Amino acid sequence: MDQAELRRQLREQLDETQREQARLATLRKRMQYEQGDLSYPSETGGWQLGDVDLGEYLARYWGKRLVLIITPAGDAPTPMYTCGVCGFVMNEVGECPRCKLQAIEFEREMQQQQAERTPDVFEQVPNDHSEINCVAPQSQN
Ligand SMILES: [Zn+2]
Numbered sequence: 525m526d527q528a529e530l531r532r533q534l535r536e537q538l539d540e541t542q543r544e545q546a547r548l549a550t551l552r553k554r555m556q557y558e559q560g561d562l563s564y565p566s567e568t569g570g571w572q573l574g575d576v577d578l579g580e581y582l583a584r585y586w587g588k589r590l591v592l593i594i595t596p597a598g599d600a601p602t603p604m605y606t607c608g609v610c611g612f613v614m615n616e617v618g619e620c621p622r623c624k625l626q627a628i629e630f631e632r633e634m635q636q637q638q639a640e641r642t643p644d645v646f647e648q649v650p651n652d653h654s655e656i657n658c659v660a661p662q663s664q665n
Contacts, residue, residue, distance in 0.1 A: 558573055559597070560572075560573045561574060607623060610623055
């Protein structure tokens with residue numbers, strides 16, 4: 525192989541490399557990149573990626589041939605649910621543990637009060653009024 529032939533092959537390879545780079549640059553310009561936490565349902569009832577409604581997003585490419593590349597990049601934070609009664613924040617929908625505990629304690633107190641005989645309110649008031657200390661509210665001046 526003489527030097528002229530070697531030079532010709534080298535130039536051909538360079539041209540091929542440049543064409544490949546130009547093709548990749550064109551693809552890169554066309555490429556769309558979206559990142560976010562995947563959730564369902566969106567406001568329109570479809571899939572949502574961050575702020576992007578994927579149904580609306582894909583509708584832009586109606587009639588096109590696509591290459592879709594998906595890369596899981598970690599776990600999305602689990603959605604939080606708030607108890608409508610006490611405001612306790614939970615990881616999943618279900619019975620609120622704080623309200624359940626309060627209901628159990630309330631029931632236990634009621635059973636305890638029924639077990640002991642609840643004295644009459646009038647029996648608790650002393651007859652001579654000596655144990656009652658009435659304090660008038662103080663003015664702030
Ligand atoms: Zn609650």
